[in-house]
Amino acid sequence: MRRTLVTGVTGQDGTILARRLVAEGHEVHGLVLDADAAEAWATAHELEAVTRHTVDLADPDAVCRVIADVAPAELYHLGGQSSVAASWADPLGTLAVTGLGAAAVFEGAHRLTEAGHPVRVVQASSAEIFGRAEQSPQDETTAIRPVSPYGAAKATAHHLAHVYRERGTFIACAILYNHESTLRPESFVTRKITAGVARIAHAGGGTLALGNLDAQRDWGWAPDYVDALVSATRHTEADDFVVATGQTHTVADFVRVAFAHAGIEDWRSHVTLDERFVRPAEASIQVGDASKARRVLGWAPTLTFEQIVGRMVDHDLAIIG
Ligand code: NAP
Secondary structure, three states, rough: OOOEEOOOOHHHHHHHHHHHHHOOEEEEEEEEOOHHHHHHHHHHHHOOOOOOEOOOOOHHHHHHHHHHHOOEEEEOOOHHHHHHHHHHHHHHHHHHHHHHHHHHHHHHHHHHHHHHOOOEEEEEEEEEEOOOOOOOOOOOOOOOOOHHHHHHHHHHHHHHHHHHHHHHOOOEEEEEEEOOOOOOOOOHHHHHHHHHHHHHHOOOOOOOOOOOOOOOOOOOOHHHHHHHHHHHHHHOOEEEEEOOOOOOEEEHHHHHHHHHOOOOOOOHHHHHEOOOHHHOOOOOOOOOOOOHHHHOOOOOOOHHHHHHHHHHHHHHHHHOO
C-alpha cells in the first residue's frame, strides 16, 4: 500500500485529494491543525480512513518528526494560511505558516531522502507569487514579485522548493491559479457570491456587499487542479508547472453569471460596494499559460467558467432550500 502524507488535508484541495487517494488504495496520512475539527471533517466527508496527525506547520521540529515517522512515498504540501485578505491582517503569522512551514516540510523530506527513503513532494505554489506581473499570461519563467504578505510567503516557499530540488530532493511546484468548488468557504469572494446569490434568490430580494468588481482572475475547477498536483508528483522529474485555464474574468463577470444562473438578470441592483473588501494592493491581471502542464503532464481543465459558477450556485441553492 502506498503511504502518502497530505498537509492541509481538511482544506478544499486536501479533501478532494484525500478522497481520490483513498479510492486509489493509498494509506493516507493527514497533517491537521485542530484534532477535534479534523475528526468532525473526517466524519462529514466519510474520510475516517485518513490517519490524522495534529501538528502546527509553524513548529518545524514537529513537522520534521511527523514526516520521519510517517515516511511517505508521496507528500502533498497543501497546508497553510491560504487567504490573501487574511494575510494583510496577520503578515507575520502568514510567513511563519505558509513560508517557513514549507521550509520545514522540505527539510523533513530532505532528511528522509538522505536517509535512503526518497519521497516525492509537491508544493502548492500560487499565482500570487507573480504579483504585478509584467507579462500576461504568466508562465513558469515569469519574474517573481509578490504584492501581498501571502504572495511573499508563497514566493519564499517557491524559492526554497528550488533550493531543496537542487540538493537532490524531489520537490515539484504546481503554480496554482484560483480554483473553486463547493468546498470553498465564504471567506473567499467566489463562494461569498454564490452563497449570497442563493440567499437572495430564495428570499426574493436582498443585497451582497463586495469590494473591487474589476479585479480579474483566472478561475478553474478545484478537482482539475488536484489532478495536476497528482500528475506533477508522479512525473518522472520534479519541475514547475503553471496550472490555469488561460481565461480571465472579472469579479463582476462572476456576479453576473451567478445571478443569471439563479434566474436574476438585474444583478446590479443586488450589489453594493464596500471599501472594507478592497485589498490594499491588488495583483495585476492574473491569467496563466498552462501550456507546459498540457504538453508535459497531459493536463487540461474540464469545466468552463460558466459551468463552475453554475455548479457552485446549484449547490448553494440546494443547501438553502
Ligand atoms: P484551504 O482550504 O485554506 O486549506 C488550507 C489547509 O491548511 C487547511 O486544512 C488548514 O487547516 C491548514 N492549515 C492552516 N494553518 C495551518 C497550520 N498552522 N498548521 C497546519 N495546518 C494549517 O486551502 P486550499 O484552497 O485547499 O488550497 C490548498 C493550497 O493551495 C494552499 O496552500 C493554498 O495556499 C494553495 N493555493 C490555493 C489556491 C486556490 O485558489 N484554492 C490558489 C493558489 C494556491 P484548518 O482548516 O484547520 O485551518
